[in-house]
Amino acid sequence: MKKELLALIQVFQNPFSMSQRELIQQFSACFAWIKMTENNELDEYSAFNGTASADKLNEVINNTVSVQYGGFQSSPLSDEDLTALMFSLQRLIQAKVITFIDLSEAIKELLTIEGKHSYDTSIPDELCELGVSLLGRQNTDVYCPFDGGYLFAHKLPQESTKAGEAATGTDVFFADIHNVLLDCDYEVTHTNPVFVPNFIEEGGLKQFQSSLAFPPINQKYGNNGINDIWGRFPEKSLMGEVYHLRHMLAQTTDLVVCFVSSGFLFRASAGEKQFKQDILDKNWLKAVISLPSNLLPMTMIPINVIVLDKTKTDNTVQFIDASDEQFIEKVARTRNKLIGIEEIVSTYQSKSDSRNSANVTVTEIVDNELNLSPNRYVLNEEDKALNHFLQDHETARLEELVEIIRPQPVKHHEDGAHSFIEFNLASMNRIGSLAKPGKTINVKDADVAKVKKQQIQANDVLVVCKGAIGKVAIADREMSGNSIASQAFAILRIKPHVKSITSEALFQYLVSEYGQLQLTSVATGTSALMLSSKDLSMLQVPILNAEKLIKAQEVRKEIVDTYNTIEQLNDTISELNDSWL
Numbered sequence: 001m002k003k004e005l006l007a008l009i010q011v012f013q014n015p016f017s018m019s020q021r022e023l024i025q026q027f028s029a030c031f032a033w034i035k036m037t038e039n040n041e042l043d044e045y046s047a048f049n050g051t052a053s054a055d056k057l058n059e060v061i062n063n064t065v066s067v068q069y070g071g072f073q074s075s076p077l078s079d080e081d082l083t084a085l086m087f088s089l090q091r092l093i094q095a096k097v098i099t100f101i102d103l104s105e106a107i108k109e110l111l112t113i114e115g116k117h118s119y120d121t122s123i124p125d126e127l128c129e130l131g132v133s134l135l136g137r138q139n140t141d142v143y144c145p146f147d148g149g150y151l152f153a154h155k156l157p158q159e160s161t162k163a164g165e166a167a168t169g170t171d172v173f174f175a176d177i178h179n180v181l182l183d184c185d186y187e188v189t190h191t192n193p194v195f196v197p198n199f200i201e202e203g204g205l206k207q208f209q210s211s212l213a214f215p216p217i218n219q220k221y222g223n224n225g226i227n228d229i230w231g232r233f234p235e236k237s238l239m240g241e242v243y244h245l246r247h248m249l250a251q252t253t254d255l256v257v258c259f260v261s262s263g264f265l266f267r268a269s270a271g272e273k274q275f276k277q278d279i280l281d282k283n284w285l286k287a288v289i290s291l292p293s294n295l296l297p298m299t300m301i302p303i304n305v306i307v308l309d310k311t312k313t314d315n316t317v318q319f320i321d322a323s324d325e326q327f328i329e330k331v332a333r334t335r336n337k338l339i340g341i342e343e344i345v346s347t348y349q350s351k352s353d354s355r356n357s358a359n360v361t362v363t364e365i366v367d368n369e370l371n372l373s374p375n376r377y378v379l380n381e382e383d384k385a386l387n388h389f390l391q392d393h394e395t396a397r398l399e400e401l402v403e404i405i406r407p408q409p410v411k412h413h414e415d416g417a418h419s420f421i422e423f424n425l426a427s428m429n430r431i432g433s434l435a436k437p438g439k440t441i442n443v444k445d446a447d448v449a450k451v452k453k454q455q456i457q458a459n460d461v462l463v464v465c466k467g468a469i470g471k472v473a474i475a476d477r478e479m480s481g482n483s484i485a486s487q488a489f490a491i492l493r494i495k496p497h498v499k500s501i502t503s504e505a506l507f508q509y510l511v512s513e514y515g516q517l518q519l520t521s522v523a524t525g526t527s528a529l530m531l532s533s534k535d536l537s538m539l540q541v542p543i544l545n546a547e548k549l550i551k552a553q554e555v556r557k558e559i560v561d562t563y564n565t566i567e568q569l570n571d572t573i574s575e576l577n578d579s580w581l
Contacts, residue, residue, distance in 0.1 A: 001106050002098050008088050009106070012081055023076040024110045025173065029061045029069060030082065031103040032180040034089045036064070048090065052082040065176035067169040067190055104181040107174065108151070112297050122297050123148045123214050126338040128155050131212050131257050133345045134307060138255045143208035144186070145193040145248065146215045150175035153186035163187040163208070165198050194243050195226060199251065205230055211252040214259040215244035217301060234278075237271030239264065245275070249284075249308060256308040261301055262290070265372040266524035276370040280317075280362050284308045287318040287348055290374040292328045294336040306372070307348075316359040320347055321378040355380075369534060373524065386517050390540055399537035401498050402506070405491035406533045407465050410451050410484065416442030420451055424486035425468060431563045432473045432511060434462075438483065454484040454491070459503035462489040463510065465531040469523040470516050474507040476560070490536060500543045505552035509541065 001009075009027065030052075035041075037048040046060050054077070058070035077085065092098045112122045132155045135142065141161045144153045148171065149164035156162055166172045166188055175188040189198040199206035219240030226233065226243070232250040235242050241264040248256045264272065265288065279285045286309040293302040302323065322344045328336040347357050358377045368376050379387065398404070410422060421438035429435040434456070443451050456462070456479045464471040466488055473489070485491050494503055509515045522535040544552070 001109050002102050004092055005098050005102060005106055008085070008092070009110070012077060012085055020114045021170065022072050024107065024114060025069070025170065026057070026072075026076045026082075027085075027110070028107050028174065028177045029057055030085055030089060031100075031107065032064060032177045033057060033060050034086060034093060035100050035103070035181055036060075038090070038093055048086050050083075050087065052086045053079040054082060057082060064180060065173050066188070067172045067176075069173060100181045104154075104178050107177065107181075111174070123151045124295060124297075124337070125151075126341060127214070127259065127291075127295065127303075128152050130305070130338065130341050130344065131214070131259070132156060133341065134257045134305065134348060135210050135212060135255060136349070138210045141209040143199070143211040143248070143251050144213060145211070145251075146213045146244070147171040148214050149212075150178055150186050150188060152212045152214075154178055154182055154184050158184070161208075163199060164213075165189050165191045165193040167192040194221070194240075194247055197230065197247065197251070205232075205251050207253050208251055209253055210255040210257070211248040212257045213244070213248060216240060217261050217296075217299065217303070218263070219244075235271035235274045237269065237275070239267070239269075239272070242271050242275045245306070245308070249310075252310070254309065254311050255286075256306075258306050258308075259303050260306050262304060262373065263525075265290075265304060265306075268369055268371075273370055276372065277366075279308060280365060280370075282310075283312050283315065283362075284310055285317050285372075286312050287320065288372050288374055289320040289344065289348070290323045291338060292323050292325075292336050294328075294334055295338055297335065300334060304374075314351075316361055317365060318348065318351060318357060318359050319372075319374040319377040320344065320357045321374040322356060323375070371524070375521065382517055383521065386514050386521075389514050390542065393542035393544075395540040395542055396500070397537065398492070398539040398541050401501055401541060402461075402492040402494055404533060404537055405453060405485075405493065407485070407487045407490050408450070408454065409487040410441060410443065410454065411447065412441040413444050414442065416444045416447075418443050418445070418448050418451075420482045420484045421480065422484050422486050423456060423462075423473075423489075425464065425471060425488055428471070428473045429563070431559050432507065433476055433560070434473055434479075451484060455479075455481070456483045456485055456491065457493065459494065461492040461503055461507050461510070463492060463519070463531070463536065464488050465490050465533075465536070467528055469529045469531050470519050472507060472510045472515075472519075474503060476504075476556075490531075490533065501541065502549050502552065504556040505544055505549050506541070508552045508555055 013023065033048055042060065054075035061069045128151050131152055132139065139156055139160055142153070142156055144150070144162060144164035147166045147168055149166060153162040153164065163186065166175065169190055172188050172190045175186060178184065179186055191198050197205055220238055221240055221243060222238055230250060232246050233243060237243065241260050245256065245258055248258060287307040289305040291303050291305070294300050295303060322340070327338060327340045329339045331337045347354055351359065353359055356378060360377045365372070419440055419442055422441050423434050423438040427434050427436045427438050456475050458475055458478050460475045462473040462485055492506065494501065494506070510519065518539055519531065522539070523529040523531050
């Protein structure tokens with residue numbers, strides 16, 4: 001923001017205002033009023049003539065925007081302050097110190113700052129630039145639905161046709177104000193496009209060449225009863241991404257560019273799985289691009305771009321992993337800025353495999369349970385080394401070697417008649433043994449059968465499936481009959497007929513560099529990492545010869561002996577520290 005404009009705004013900002021959003025609206029209204037005055041777009045009565053009032057401002061702006069402006073309990077700024085603000089703006093504009101584009105940028109910056117506290121959608125400029133760039137030449141007739149659509153529309157070529165809907169009146173207001181400041185003709189209406197789409201033409205929904213949007217992240221529709229008369233939603237889904245993408249597809253002839261959460265990429269609930277299979281069957285999925293975390297002011301959730309192309313002819317999907325540090329500039333402790341947009345777009349346009357991209361067949365995506373996360377397909381140097389290692393060994397799927405007992409919660413009841421000892425992460429020592437005490441829990445008669453499924457036996461291997469992915473434990477001693485695993489663990493129990501691997505060898509492999517890489521590479525999740533039973537069962541584990549199995553046993557024994565020695569030395573140090581007193 002220009003320093004002169006920032007200084008002016010700070011004069012009139014009230015830190016004790018009940019609504020900073022209302023104050024930003026009033027600033028924005030003043031910006032539009034001065035612009036229309038200076039460009040002779042108003043009659044003599046409506047133009048700013050040296051005196052301003054809230055009533056006059058409201059009247060002028062309500063004749064300009066398509067939603068009701070004003071209606072504040074009290075004006076954020078007094079008439080005297082409004083007059084001073086308008087006079088100062090007029091002088092800065094006439095002196096060519098600031099431009100109307102500067103005023104537009106100032107509104108976006110104020111909303112970004114305010115969005116950190118209100119959790120409203122605020123789309124950073126660089127994400128808008130990326131989205132518009134991905135449209136390429138398909139930018140002449142663009143649909144920008146959902147709140148914030150105007151931020152994309154105003155970066156499109158002036159000659160482009162652009163339209164959209166916004167669910168909140170304030171978003172429509174700001175879209176109209178930016179239209180004034182930027183001489184843009186983005187057509188926006190106040191409606192939720194999922195429930196009540198506005199752009200209709202003879203024969204159904206109006207068709208646009210392309211769609212570009214940043215729909216609400218983690219929106220849930222649940223049982224809201226979307227009464228769709230347009231046949232847009234063949235799937236039912238709890239989360240909103242399927243509805244958002246289906247709606248955009250329903251109004252688009254060619255290209256859809258949409259920002260989605262990471263959760264959508266790996267989730268496989270009924271509606272999402274059906275949708276993913278359908279866009280693959282129709283050959284519409286063109287590209288998926290993962291972006292770094294912490295790009296948004298209101299959330300740390302990583303976001304991604306999904307590109308759907310109804311005119312696509314090749315039979316592969318491009319995955320681009322732009323989530324690493326080369327694509328971020330640190331701007332605050334918990335805030336990153338996306339950089340390297342030109343490289344991302346160049347990679348997307350080249351359609352060739354590179355360090356950050358891979359072209360993948362539909363068959364491979366289906367084999368990965370329709371997981372659309374780029375890190376499943378774009379391999380870094382560690383991933384490639386792992387692949388080489390596995391290719392040099394005979395392997396088997398983990399489910400072929402072990403029985404996998406899935407994690408499940410066990411509820412404690414004070415009056416429960418049956419006691420069990422629950423072992424959790426805190427029960428593990430540094431070498432993965434369940435050496436520390438478990439937690440006593442009581443369960444009722446009705447839950448005993450369920451709880452007994454979680455019983456730990458000697459030589460079981462326990463793998464953490466939520467949170468601390470990569471943590472592995474081993475029951476390297478006899479466990480009492482009431483020992484159970486907490487819901488953090490999946491239990492891996494070597495099948496009786498399997499002779500090609502032992503508990504010690506499996507444990508030592510999973511805690512090795514390659515095993516850890518495998519576990520973390522298949523983890524999914526946004527706020528907390530998770531390892532699904534399906535992904536765990538599909539892990540490729542090397543089949544080891546008798547010599548290696550013996551070696552694993554020897555290594556484990558040496559680790560245990562070394563650990564015990566260290567513990568004894570620690571005890572000796574503690575005794576020495578106290579012995580002189």
